[in-house]
Amino acid sequence: MEILEIIKQPWPWYIAGPLVGLTVPALLLIGNKSFGISASLRHTCAMCLPANIAFFKYDWKKEIWNMFFVFGILLGGVIAFQFLSNPDPILINDNLKTELSTYGITSIYGMLPEQLFSWESLFTLKGFFMMVIGGFFIGFGSRYAGGCTSGHSISGLSNLQLPSLIATCCFFIGGLIMANFILPFILSL
């Protein structure tokens, strides 16, 4: 049972990072697939509401592997949460903790602050910005950029693609602007 106890602890970056990186050759070797996740959002559009838009008119059935892959990620979430959960509260940087407490976010537990991400807060202005507008930006931006963190930052950089490096830099610039300049405003709503 000791091994299970070790697995239940949070994994360090030098274990997790290489495992994430190995997804790239794993998908190539088992079926010539390029690692990418945001494409699944496009396939969902093509499947459910193509609406005669050229961008969604393609044979999505050929891309069905991607839906299996993302459904697997969801199942992985279920398994890790049910069987491999670590009961201790998440350890976060003290400065972040202090900053969040100024916005009244004091319950640091689990992966997401419950005070921000919940069905109740969905219908507040803050919750709407964070969950709905935020989600919209993820979908719109990743497709506009031709990929997300997996397709560009991991797959693309691994294959030494300059456009992926440009996209990755822009992901970070956007993130820095949001986290440091816009998010404080949203959190104080």
Added chain:
Amino acid sequence: MQIKDQNTDFETRSLDTVCINESHLEHKWYHNLKYLIIGILFGIVFIKAEVISWYRIQEMFRFQSFHMYGIIGSAVVVGMLSIFIIKKFNIKTIYGEKIEFHDKTFNKGQIYGGLIFGLGWAVTGACPGPLFAQIGTGATVMIVTLLAAVAGTWIYGYFREKLPH
């Protein structure tokens, strides 16, 4: 297994190389279960390394922790080495196909879209992969975020011709 015609629809696909399906073989549906298994393992890594944590993403964008930089950095190094080895030794897939790589072409979408994506990434603390994993951990409200992301993708598709690329 049948050899299918190569997809030549590069008009809509050239901007979106991630979406090019490179295998020309046709398999029964259950062959897709191997992607499900890779997905499960990947999802477990996401949770256990706290990649799906909103707090870790906030720390990253405030330079308060090395964790996420270490994960992305080491993932890229391992990915690079793997692709280098695959190319160098001309390694084939388990079905004996040649592994293909496609170069991405630059367009301004990578800048505009990238910036927009970054805004969404930092505010939700998730990119598309972690969204799926978060739903799996019981954060059901993230289904709304996922649907909003699908809506964003659809709106992009709708206005695509009018947007600068």
